[in-house]
Amino acid sequence: MKTGPFILALLLGLLWTAPAWAVNPDEMLADPVLEKRAREISKGLRCLVCQNQSIDDSDADLAKDLRIIVRNRLKAGDSDGAVVDYVVARYGDFVLLKPPFKGTTLVLWLGPAVIGGLGLWAMIAFLRRHSGQGGGQGGGAQAAIAKAASRPRPPPLTDDEKKKLRKLLKEDGP
Amino acid sequence: MSKRAIYLVPLSVFLVMAVYFAIGLTKDPKIIPSALIDKLIPEFSLPPIDNGTPQGYGKGFSSADFKAGGISVVNVFASWCLPCRAEHPFITKLSKMNVAKVYGLNFKDTPKNALKWLQELGDPYDAIGADPRGRVGIDWGVYGIPETFVVDGTGKIYFKYVGPLNGDILENQILPVIEKLKR
Incomplete structure (x- = not known):
């Protein structure tokens, strides 16, 4: 066929x-x-x-x-x-397929924008807090280094302390 | 707000939304709130059903009938509407109670079918008006029959029920509304 x-x-x-x-x-x-x-x-x-x-x-x-x-x-x-x-x-x-903008529909029209705004605000606040302070819980390696660098240096070890340290390290050894 | 409390915000937002959705799910989207509640009935005049005689069948009725005082029930029905058949015994029951005038709005029906229907099931109405083109029905905001309206003595629409009446709805919705209006 x-x-x-x-x-x-x-x-x-x-x-x-x-x-x-x-x-x-x-x-x-x-x-x-x-x-x-x-x-x-x-x-x-x-x-x-x-x-x-x-x-x-x-x-x-x-x-x-x-x-x-x-x-x-x-x-x-x-x-x-x-x-x-x-x-x-x-x-x-x-x-009306498109609801009118009036008192009883305010929540309908503005609700999503308000919720979105709150979400944006919360996100910005969160990011600010964590990048501004640096470190925190899991602020990233870079932040940890920056934090360490900004810390005031401790005074150098005294002879007594050096001796103590050497002794401790020896005890720990095999 | 303490730092701990801020972590409860998503949970509380979720709970509020869950409550709204739970309520929303129990509602039937087919039932549309009437725009005419607490408004005056539309101006209209319906002829009786044409049965070949000059006076017709069912007297007909118009908006003037509702302003004479007394509570009225307007039931929108048609012979082609199957749920109307199901609710017919309850309209009859309501009519026999003599608590309100019961009007029948015969919606988009042919006179022949309407008359046959009334002959077969009985005519519970104090008056029937024929609306073959459905224009008066639209003025009443009718969108899916059967629909039943309760109108107070001043011609204001007080209550509307969409769907077939049954014993429960008659007992618990229609009659309490009529009782309330009587007081």
């Missing part, structure tokens, strides 16, 4: 496929400017049935209804903000 024509047929078949859009052609507005605004607004609104899809992506019934409502409001002359407010009034902030 020759596979050539078969593969060619398969490849040609690909020409007939098209991406599956959630937005149906009959929903689209005739005015391309309004339609573009509608698409942008839809991308920011959550489909409450599928939750992590926008209504622009979702095939759910409710998403379709909301897309139509968005378009109807735009046709009625609403601004983008007014359209979003209209939907938020019914479904709450949860419909």
